[in-house]
Amino acid sequence: MSRSLTNLEKELVRIFQEDLPLVPRPFLQIAEKLNLTEDEVIDYIRRFKEEGIIRRFGVALRHWEAGITANAMIVWQIPIDKVKEVGKKLASFPEVTHCYQRPQQPDWPYNLYTMIHRSNREDCEKLAAKLASAVDQHNYRLIFSTKELKKESMKYFVEGAPECRK
Amino acid sequence: MDKVDLSLLNIIQEDFPLTKEPYAELGQRLELTENEVMERIAKLKKDGIIRRIGAFFNSRKIGYVSTLCAIKVPEESLEKVTNIVNSFSGVTHNYLREDEYNMWFTLIGPCRENLEKILAEIEAKTNLKIMELPAEQTFKIRVNFNFTE
Known part of the structure; x- marks a missing residue:
């Protein structure tokens, strides 16, 4: 890998x-x-x-300044045997920028995560409804972000981490 | 931003020319001079629309590990907790969200032990419990936007 x-x-x-x-x-x-x-x-x-070491070479935008002001994480609760199929299908939509499977937690039943970015909330909600019917999965929630507290590119190979030397 | 800026952003999001004179090549495609392209990019940077131009690495391919974390932060501690969480350079994204879990951040580091050490430190300093949600499967990572719509 x-x-x-x-x-x-x-x-x-x-x-x-x-x-x-x-x-x-x-x-x-x-x-x-x-x-x-x-x-x-x-x-x-x-x-x-x-x-694949470089995923892409290009520009990093500040979404808010570029007019992309609504960003929502949609969390989905998908039957475990369907996660892969649904994940792939959701990822195929150009409007979905990120799509991951993550483990369920005791007080958090969601196992599939998609990110969407639109210019307003209503468009996010409409898009989520469209995605939900496309995959026929209706256990989902939109979690809007209200504030960007930090957004930076990772700086690799600049800091030592002694705990990583095995 | 005018139409030309939008076309320029569309091109350089994904496909920045890997040639000796990249700005001249962009100029050819957009019917601008090299200087005009560089001036437009300088302006977009100055206006805060472009954060940087460069490479985006697949952290896993260069030996790094990452995870997503969420915390339920009481309103009155938001500022303090934000400062603690953001103080770690491996925390690259941090958002306030409308949920009981209201703070969501990503953490990248050179090994799993490093992530665990930092998460334990955040928990100790904030006295709050972190819910950790490492990706088990990645179906898509791509942050391009179509600006011509």
Whole structure:
């Protein structure tokens, strides 16, 4: 599933988790810092993408500022033998941005989680109803977010965690 | 944001050109000059719409683990608990939600022991119990939006 990265690859992760320089040749600027060629830097990104290490290379938006102001988590209680089928089906809707199976808890019976983002609440509710009838599952709840308390990109390979050295 | 900004955002959400002169290439596609593209991106950053341009990593593929957590936080402790939870760099997303479990955050770390250590620390400092919901199966992770609608 995962492989260990070389020191150079870790350095590239540390660079690409930051903001790409807004200069005509951003990859050249990075290459010069690392004593690589521009082509080598671009090739590393391509390879990381092929390996699935980089999920996507592009822009991170602030949703609220971009006009996507309603975001809801829909939690579903799905019979365990149906979770996989329903999860796959819900994930196939372009409006669903995230879809996970998570374990049920003593006071929390939900086992499937989908995220949706719309410009208002009514649209979220309509979309949830559409999803529910598409999968014929009606044990669900919309949990709207009211405030973003933190949203950052993870900084990998910057802090030591002594408890992880086995 | 005008129509051109929306087209620009649509393209660079997923498909930022991996070429030597990416802004010039975007310019060709959008019939703008390289300079105009860079100016538009600078403006979108300044207005807070673009957070950054770069890579989004699959944490699992580089050896990291993650989890989702929820806490029932009493109204009067919200500020204090927010500060405690947000102080950990592995907490990347934290939202207030309309539920008895009103605080939901994600935690990423280099190993399971690291997550457990941080969760125990949060519980000790807040005196609140955390409900942990690690993903058992991931069906989709994708955060692209179509701005031309």
